[in-house]
Amino acid sequence: MPSVTDAVKRVLVGRPFRSERLSETLLRKRVALPVFASDALSSVAYAPDEIFLTLSIAGIAAYAVSPWVGLAVVVVMLVVVASYRQNVHAYPSGGGDYEVATVNLGPSAGLTVGSALLVDYVLTVAVSISSGAQYAATAIPALRGHEALFAAALVLLLMTVNLRGVRESGTAFAIPTYIFMFSILGMALYGFGRYLFGDLPMAESSRYDLTAEHDISGGLTSLAGAFLILRAFSSGAAALTGVEAISNGVPAFREPKSRNAATTLLLLGTISVTMLVSTIALANLTQVRFAEDPSIQLLEDGVPVGDDFVQDPIIGQLAATVFDHFPVAFYVVTAATGVILVLAANTAFNGFPVLASILARDGYLPKQLHTRGDRLAFSNGIIALAGAAVVLVLAFDAQVTRLIQLYVVGVFVSFTMSQTGMVRHWTRHLRTERDPAARRRMKRSRVINSIGLGLTGMVLVIVLLTKFTQGAWLAILAMVVLFANMKLIRQHYTSVSRELEIAEEAGAKALPTGVRGVVLVSKLHKPTLRALAYARAARPSDLQAVTVSVDPEETAALQARWDALGLPIPLTVLDSPYREVTRPVLEHVKALRARHPRDLVTVYVPEYVVGHWWETLLHNQSALRLRARLRYTPGVMVASVPWQLSSSEGMEDRVERSAPGVVRRGTFGPTPTRPDPASPAATTPPPGGSGGEREGAR
Incomplete structure (x- = not known):
């Protein structure tokens, strides 16, 4: 079923055109004159x-x-x-x-x-x-005294007609x-x-x-x-x-x-x-x-x-x-x-x-x-x-x-x-x-x-x-x-173009000598296991799991369960006497970069994807803050590993139907099939889940 937003958009703007139809929008003189x-x-x-x-x-x-x-x-x-x-x-x-x-x-x-x-x-x-x-x-x-509001409404009406395309507006x-x-x-x-x-x-x-x-x-x-x-x-x-x-x-x-x-x-x-x-x-x-x-x-x-x-x-x-x-x-x-x-x-x-x-x-x-x-x-x-x-x-x-x-x-x-x-x-x-x-x-x-x-x-x-x-x-x-x-x-x-340009002689130097992976862990559950599996599949030269010790008892229980499952990745525990999560992780990642300046550090963040806005209020957003801070750390990449909760089922189809500019993104054919939720290849959450919990840390 199409979403209400999608239905309204299609009524107002019409169905999207394929790029090959651009020539069909060209105007004859009799239509070009009024246009x-x-x-x-x-x-x-x-x-x-x-x-x-x-x-x-x-x-x-x-x-x-x-x-x-x-x-x-x-x-x-x-x-x-x-x-x-x-x-x-x-x-x-x-x-x-x-x-x-x-x-x-x-x-x-x-x-x-x-x-x-x-x-x-x-x-x-x-x-x-x-x-x-x-x-x-x-x-x-009846319009006297309300000309400005009436004029503003007319502008919006014209905008809507023109969003349907030059040819359609010209004909109208x-x-x-x-x-x-x-x-x-x-x-x-x-x-x-x-x-x-x-x-x-x-x-x-x-x-x-x-x-x-x-x-x-x-x-x-x-x-x-x-x-x-x-x-x-x-x-x-x-x-x-x-x-x-x-x-x-x-x-x-x-x-x-x-x-x-x-x-x-x-x-x-x-x-x-x-x-x-x-x-x-x-x-x-x-x-x-x-x-x-x-x-x-x-x-x-x-x-x-x-x-x-x-x-x-x-x-x-x-x-x-x-x-x-x-x-x-x-x-x-x-x-x-x-x-x-x-x-x-x-x-x-x-x-x-x-x-x-x-x-x-x-x-x-x-x-x-x-x-x-x-x-x-x-x-x-x-x-x-x-x-x-x-x-x-x-x-x-x-x-x-x-x-x-x-x-x-x-x-x-x-x-x-x-x-x-x-x-x-x-x-x-x-x-x-x-x-x-x-x-x-x-x-x-x-x-x-x-x-x-x-x-x-x-x-x-x-x-x-x-x-x-x-x-x-x-x-x-x-x-x-x-x-x-x-x-x-x-x-x-x-300035941005000049900054990003790679000189020919520096091409080889621009490549990192290795990749060091860091998986953020708050609990040992399915999202964490998916992040670990995805990180291992990427085959980094070094991989470690990191958790922040806010509550010693919970940390001890996590370590015991980790050892009991026999996970092949070492778990590093970062102390946080002031119960902070963001600062210890940042300091750990920066220290890793300092010890290996030629390597690239990839931080894997497990995250929940929810389907309702109110669900975001029931989960903390500490990992979101971590992601925002890590973006400004040179040599550090952040990879989101989503886990779709049952409430998010169907969100992908709704978001895809309502996404603006399908043609300009090059999606001309049938809608791609939805990937298997269990597949570790799904590294980016659908836009509808952007408000979901990022469960990389407590």
Whole structure:
């Protein structure tokens, strides 16, 4: 019978995949688009809001520049998409910006990009999910005031879906993503059609007057006005987040990988630009009002609307206006928008684990992030991303306006460094390339990446200038901390590798001249006899049994029984006037090592394996303390010799079924047969018995 934990896991995650099925998880373009592009596509739901919200600080007159701000964002997006099409052809291995920067600018530059992208992926999840929670609260009043908890639950739901595998998550999210795309484009076409026929009504919020929150001295042409426009542009640049995910996910595409990734990038850019421009244009045609502080900025008959006023997002207002006579379409648009904001986080759930895996492979993150789970996804990376996102959502109470200030910085750091690396890449290859056609292609690509470098570098400066004091410094601090930690992790792995490496000339010297066995004895019973048998089977050059005399009468009885059974191994009795067990054994083992420094000492510890947690409370754990201390003694090995009590029967099967990552451990075939409990070869207890008694000593 499967355990409850195993059954729940299989329902949520599914049955494990064999490693050979990795190729079956590769994506077609029609599935890859919603998987990798949902973040950039979903930005249409909040990028226009941020543009209008920022401009509202200067009052209604500032709305006049919103089309130009949107146009600037579009230009940057098209250039970035064109630039990344060069990236996916030149570096199709999936390293993306990290690989480009590492190869062309050095390890520190690559690590800078890696830390920036990891932080940005976490923020992508937090911003998208929080925005989706706010849309849900608009439609479901019962959620108001509980957006943060609802958002955290959505993050965990996304985590569970992604643990089932990239292909499964892509298939599940494809339909909602396409519904969102067609609903926004359909709303735009229908709205422009009504405008051409003079039938487009004004938005509900158009009846309000919008006052400036702060007077901009000198107007928008002043320095303060220009700074406000730049700030609106940097907020709107959130539409570019997610573009880099495709370059990190090239290995997930079907063959030809680079071409399919480049095509998906082109589709992403075209659709995103169309939706963004259409949304901004419709918002101006319907005279939507969207204020940073609506309670005091929006006036009705000269009176502020007050704190009870609920300001709907721009797409919600547009849907209500365009489909004023067709409420079903309104609900489709708003529902699709809320869903896509949640699904946008799926881009990060596909990008973060892959990038973390590559960084772990290179020794900058824990090695566990490089292993695949039962469904061939990088499960540990998925769980780490979800945990970090939940912390952010709860810390910022799922408020998009606060989270958005931390956003974008990381992605433009990676954009800028990636384009710098690509320019150097083409320059390096042009030095050796002699084919005229190839040189022309390289020069064209270098021009595209150079333009991309100029624009992304400029946007990065703008973002830093306009958002640093608004909260971007927190994102930068997180990148610095992550960068430093990854450097320390790499130093640790390098140090350990250097310490463990065996020089060729020292190979023979590294082998011990002999092995001396020590069997710990507290009582003369079946576990002790098994340990003695196992130790003798290992054929050490010297073998002795050791007991600690805590009670003289018990020790004398043990010695008498030992002699009566005629055991062929001498029993050494260690005195302990203070009734200690650990110290006498440690001193004895160290003395043995001192007398024979070229020999290896193996300490055999008999242990009980129990099946219930409460049984561990009925047995002492002195041998556990001994094992922990012996681990730090050079030249000493510790071998556990388990004896399974009847209560542990069946534990092995339950533990094996519930053990995570069966595929990544290489257990692809039938479950191995259970070894004979009486066999001395079973030297390691099943994990379920880790809390059992270690009966090596009293």
